[in-house]
Amino acid sequence: MERLGKNTNALNWFEIPATDLDRAKAFYEKIFEIEMQVIDMMGIKMAMFPCEPPHSSGGLVQGPDHKPSKEGAVIYLNGNPDLQQVLDRLEAEGAEITLPKTSIGENGFMAFFVDSEGNLVGLHSGG
Numbered sequence: 001m002e003r004l005g006k007n008t009n010a011l012n013w014f015e016i017p018a019t020d021l022d023r024a025k026a027f028y029e030k031i032f033e034i035e036m037q038v039i040d041m042m043g044i045k046m047a048m049f050p051c052e053p054p055h056s057s058g059g060l061v062q063g064p065d066h067k068p069s070k071e072g073a074v075i076y077l078n079g080n081p082d083l084q085q086v087l088d089r090l091e092a093e094g095a096e097i098t099l100p101k102t103s104i105g106e107n108g109f110m111a112f113f114v115d116s117e118g119n120l121v122g123l124h125s126g127g
Contacts, residue, residue: 014058014075017066018117021045024060027116031089032077036060068117076110076122083111083125 018024025036025047036047036059044063051057058075079086084101090113091097098120099112108126115121 011056013056015046015061015066016058016075016115016117016119016121017068018047018060018062019068020117021047021060021062024062024115024117027093027095028060030093031086031095033089068115068119070114070118070120074112074120074122076124079109079111079123079125080127081125082127083109083123086123087111087113 016024021038025038028034028047028049029036034050036049038045038047040046044061044066046059046061048059049057087097087101093116095116096114097111098114099110101109101111104110108124111123113121113123
């Protein structure tokens with residue numbers, strides 16, 4: 001069995017389903033204070049999270065096989081330096097915070113929210 005190298009990420013790519021890509025893009029740009037690039041890949045609309053190589057990234061995806069859900073795998077987005085700042089912006093946007101900032105000991109903090117499309121999403125930060 002081939003194993004991941006010590007300098008390899010287990011995560012290569014992620015996709016967060018969106019029913020309305022423009023709405024989802026505006027939501028994530030506001031809460032993370034970022035700009036997302038929109039592309040069309042094989043007939044699927046995507047908005048890409050900013051990333052500097054060699055780090056893994058992903059995007060919002062609108063397509064027939066991408067359905068928002070509160071069930072299934074949970075993606076944790078980077079809430080550094082303090083995810084409370086992101087939670088405050090989420091609250092201002094009227095998003096549902098299902099788990100407030102919660103200590104996970106020496107591993108930092110985590111939280112959950114429901115995004116503009118109905119996806120359950122996690123946040124993680126060191127502080």
